[in-house]
Amino acid sequence: MSSAGTKLETQSPAAPKAMLRALLVEDNKADAELILREMRKEGFEVSANVVQTAAEFRRRVKEESPDIILADYNMGEWRGVEALEILHSESLDIPVIIVTGALGDVTAVECIKQGATDYVLKDGLARLPQAIRRALREKQERSLRRQVEEDLAKKVDELARSNADLEQFAYVASHDLQEPLRMVAAYTQLLGERYKGKLDENADKFIGYASEGALRMQVLIQDLLAFSRVGRKEACESVDCNAVMKEVLQTLASGIRESGALVTCTELPVVWADRTQMAQVFQNLIGNAIKFRGKEPPVVSVRAEKQGQSWLFTVSDNGIGIAPEHVESIFVVFQRLHARTEYPGNGIGLAICKKIIERYGGKIWVESQPGQGSAFKFTLPGHEPEKQEQTHA
Amino acid sequence: MKAAPEVLIVDDNPADVTLAREALAGSAHHSRISSAGDGEEALAFLNRTGTYASMIRPDLIILDLNLPRKDGRAVLAAVKADPELRRIPVVIFSSSQLSRDISRCYELGANCYVSKPGNLNEFFLAVKSIEEFWIGFVSLPQRGE
Amino acid sequence: MSPTEVDILLVDDSQEDVALTLHALRSENLASRVFVAHDGEEALDFLFCSGPHSERSFDHPPKLVLLDLKMPKVDGLQVLKQIKGDARTRTIPVVLMTSSREERDMASGYDLGANSYLQKPVDFDEFRKMVKLLGLYWLVTNQAPVSNGKAQAAKQAQ
Numbered sequence: 150m151s152s153a154g155t156k157l158e159t160q161s162p163a164a165p166k167a168m169l170r171a172l173l174v175e176d177n178k179a180d181a182e183l184i185l186r187e188m189r190k191e192g193f194e195v196s197a198n199v200v201q202t203a204a205e206f207r208r209r210v211k212e213e214s215p216d217i218i219l220a221d222y223n224m225g226e227w228r229g230v231e232a233l234e235i236l237h238s239e240s241l242d243i244p245v246i247i248v249t250g251a252l253g254d255v256t257a258v259e260c261i262k263q264g265a266t267d268y269v270l271k272d273g274l275a276r277l278p279q280a281i282r283r284a285l286r287e288k289q290e291r292s293l294r295r296q297v298e299e300d301l302a303k304k305v306d307e308l309a310r311s312n313a314d315l316e317q318f319a320y321v322a323s324h325d326l327q328e329p330l331r332m333v334a335a336y337t338q339l340l341g342e343r344y345k346g347k348l349d350e351n352a353d354k355f356i357g358y359a360s361e362g363a364l365r366m367q368v369l370i371q372d373l374l375a376f377s378r379v380g381r382k383e384a385c386e387s388v389d390c391n392a393v394m395k396e397v398l399q400t401l402a403s404g405i406r407e408s409g410a411l412v413t414c415t416e417l418p419v420v421w422a423d424r425t426q427m428a429q430v431f432q433n434l435i436g437n438a439i440k441f442r443g444k445e446p447p448v449v450s451v452r453a454e455k456q457g458q459s460w461l462f463t464v465s466d467n468g469i470g471i472a473p474e475h476v477e478s479i480f481v482v483f484q485r486l487h488a489r490t491e492y493p494g495n496g497i498g499l500a501i502c503k504k505i506i507e508r509y510g511g512k513i514w515v516e517s518q519p520g521q522g523s524a525f526k527f528t529l530p531g532h533e534p535e536k537q538e539q540t541h542a
Numbered sequence: 543m544k545a546a547p548e549v550l551i552v553d554d555n556p557a558d559v560t561l562a563r564e565a566l567a568g569s570a571h572h573s574r575i576s577s578a579g580d581g582e583e584a585l586a587f588l589n590r591t592g593t594y595a596s597m598i599r600p601d602l603i604i605l606d607l608n609l610p611r612k613d614g615r616a617v618l619a620a621v622k623a624d625p626e627l628r629r630i631p632v633v634i635f636s637s638s639q640l641s642r643d644i645s646r647c648y649e650l651g652a653n654c655y656v657s658k659p660g661n662l663n664e665f666f667l668a669v670k671s672i673e674e675f676w677i678g679f680v681s682l683p684q685r686g687e
Numbered sequence: 688m689s690p691t692e693v694d695i696l697l698v699d700d701s702q703e704d705v706a707l708t709l710h711a712l713r714s715e716n717l718a719s720r721v722f723v724a725h726d727g728e729e730a731l732d733f734l735f736c737s738g739p740h741s742e743r744s745f746d747h748p749p750k751l752v753l754l755d756l757k758m759p760k761v762d763g764l765q766v767l768k769q770i771k772g773d774a775r776t777r778t779i780p781v782v783l784m785t786s787s788r789e790e791r792d793m794a795s796g797y798d799l800g801a802n803s804y805l806q807k808p809v810d811f812d813e814f815r816k817m818v819k820l821l822g823l824y825w826l827v828t829n830q831a832p833v834s835n836g837k838a839q840a841a842k843q844a845q
Contacts, residue, residue: 327660328637332557335662339564367660629797641833648778648832653802655830668828675824679817680803681793 169281171197172215174206174232175248176224180271184219184248191278203227207235215243216288217281222249222256222268233264242291244284248277319377323370330370334363369483372497376482379426379504388424390417390431394451397431401439410439414451418460420529426505431464433498434525438466440492443520458530459511465524471517480513502527547573547677550600552584552617553635554609558658562604565669571677576600581612585620588627600630602676604669605652607636607643615650622651629683633672693747694720694826698730698766699755699784704807704814708753711818717826722749727761730754731769734776745775750831753821754801756785756792764795771800778832780825 169188175181181199188195198213200206201224210218218236222229229247236243247260247268257268266284269277337360345353394414398405405412412435420427431451438449448467453460471479471486478484480503485496506513506527517523549566553559559577566573576597578584584605587594603621607614614634621627631653636643644655656672659665676682694717699705705723712718724730732738734752736745752770756763763783770776780802785792788806796804805821808814825831 331637331658331660332555334660335561335665336557338662339561629794631803639830644830645778645832648780651800654780654825655832656828657830671824671828675820675828676803679805679820681806682804683794683797684790 168194169196169217169285170213170215171195172206172209172213172218173197173199174201174218174220174224174227174229175199176201176221180221180248183271183274184277187274187277188281193278193281201227203231203235206232207239210236210241210243211239214241217284218243218245219248219277220245222247222252222260229265230260230263233260237264242288244288246277246280246284248274316377319373323374323377326370327367330363330366334360334367337363376497376501376504379501379508385421385423387419388422388427389419390427390453393424393427393431397428397435400428400432401436404436404439408439408442409446410442410449411446412449412451415453417451417453417462418455420460422509422529426508430502430505430527433502434464437498437525438464438468438523440494441466441468441523443467443469456528459528460530461526461528463524463526465522467522470519470521470523471515472519473517476515476517479515547571547602548598548600549573549575549602549604549673549677550584550587551575551577551604552579552581552609552614553577553604553606554579555606558606561662561665562669565666566673569670569673571673573673573677580610581614581617583611584609584617585612588621588630599627601682602673603630603632604635604672605632607634607638607647615646618647618650618652631676631680631682633676635668635672692720693722693749694751695822696722696724696730696733696749696752698724698727698753698758698763700725700758701755704755707811707814708818711815712822714815715819715822717822726758727763727766730766731761734770734779735773748776748779750780750829751825752779752781754781754783756783756787756796764792764799767796767799767801780829780831782821782825784821 171185171188173181173184175184178199181197185195185197198209198215200209203226209215218232220229220232221227229245229249232245236245244266245264247257247265248271249268250271252260252268252270260268266287267280269280337356341353341356341360344356391414394417398412404410435449435451439447445467449464450466451462451464453462455461475486479486480499482500483496484500485494503513506529509529511528511530513525513527515523515525551559551562553562556579563575566575576587578587584603586592587597588599588603590597590599605614605617609617614636618632618634621630621632628651632651634647634652634655635658636655637658638644639657647655656668659668695712697705697708699708705725709718709721709723712721722733724733730752733740733743734748736743754763754766763785767781767783770779770781777800781800783796783801783804784807785805786807787793793804805817808817
């Protein structure tokens, strides 16, 4: 109520009008009023409750979930820090500002350590609104961060589950498909052998197509199974790529011999990976280099260079090359650029390489021009993450 | 072994039984092949009960694992637990390559374990090898002991 | 040859037969992973990782034991009984190879759980043929069990 001549002016330069639910722990009515007045002066629209015992405090705080708590430090049997204990036991995150008559420095620090956001002296209440604003802002930031983390955790969970489902599906599909397929492949082949020339002229051809189709499907499914298995978490270890290369060259020995290929490699590093998967990568890349050769015998070179903490591997050849518009799609499962009659294979080798390399956090790509050979490049971390310091040249 | 060797194939897939017969068709051992399509039929055959009263005990059992009614492992266990049957060699012939299946069969007393190959020629070779080894080379206890 | 790489444990007290067996296995490239024990006691030490073979582990059993019957110290049937009587070694395939033509021995062998029983042919060539086929069958056609130690661990993990 204003009396004539006086104008009530609320000076709130920076403070927006904010609805605030406060819970005061204070046994002195006058002090409580002072506190609320100070808050309203600075533009807070406060709706407050005042309690005086721990039990009342616990009840109110649970029922009403206030935005802020202002607690006296010394109040008969009550110590301000009790509020913090009670909040902690109820798992509530509400900012607490100790508003008190006298507070030694040591006690003040103790309060902050126990979790109080701030403390304000009763004869310095001018500081209170600023303290409140800061406390509320920090609370908001905390809540936001918590929400983001929860969302992320949920997404990661969903993704993991979806991945597991997919792998399971691929495995079961490939596995269960193999039995009936085995029947078709076996019997079309048997038919072809037993009745060759004994039925009409088209029969041999028809049976041949069916048989080839079945055999191809068998290989496709085995490849799919292999591809789906790459997803499994394999144990990593220090792998000497030179030793792996030796084994791979032995596996490819007959292909190398038949094509007259020359495969060279520089000194290769030790990497942190799964040995079998490394062998798969080298075998696929070198095998491809030999397979997709031009008129001359294939010349394949393998080398590695250090790039910071990782290694950059290059497998280059003098083969038929790849057109720029296809350099991405060749890494897609079952994507083939040539007819089966020109070059054999299912188109899964590069997809497997990509899956493996990317599991280790590396990248794989190709630099090539038609008729000018290809250079397949991939990166790999050099060592187990914690052991970076032990790198030797 | 003067009489023709008797082989019992236990497999619920008639296509695989036929393939096995085809594989052994030209063999010099002239084995006589009988077959049972599920575990219970297999045991009735071996115990010579009911309609199988006049059957001859086989010299070799080729046993698939995933069978209806009574599965291969149960048949294996029953055979190896029976003093009248346990000397008959049991060769597990299954598409499963799971190591726990393999180990389990050995624990139950399987004489050996051969994986069914996916390729026709290899399948024939596997069946022929089984017959060659067990009928051709191994000394088997007299039938009916 | 490291202790982990033995495929075949050949147990035979006859030098001649051992030589012949190794020769036949060599022709199929199977001889580099053969360990020869000359009597039952040595065979048991090898399989049970004891005595001079205590550096061996149950995790790497041989894929096949070729066991003669008539041997000094501990004879074949005794060895067989111990192998098949212990959970750690029970699943190792054991093939009895003997010159004995006694029906009784064969019956006992099968009763004790021998995986198969072969009578050594008297003829050199037949002997070699048998060993070749044996090696191929048990090391190539057959799937040996995973070591029992690992199998037990896997079972517990399920």
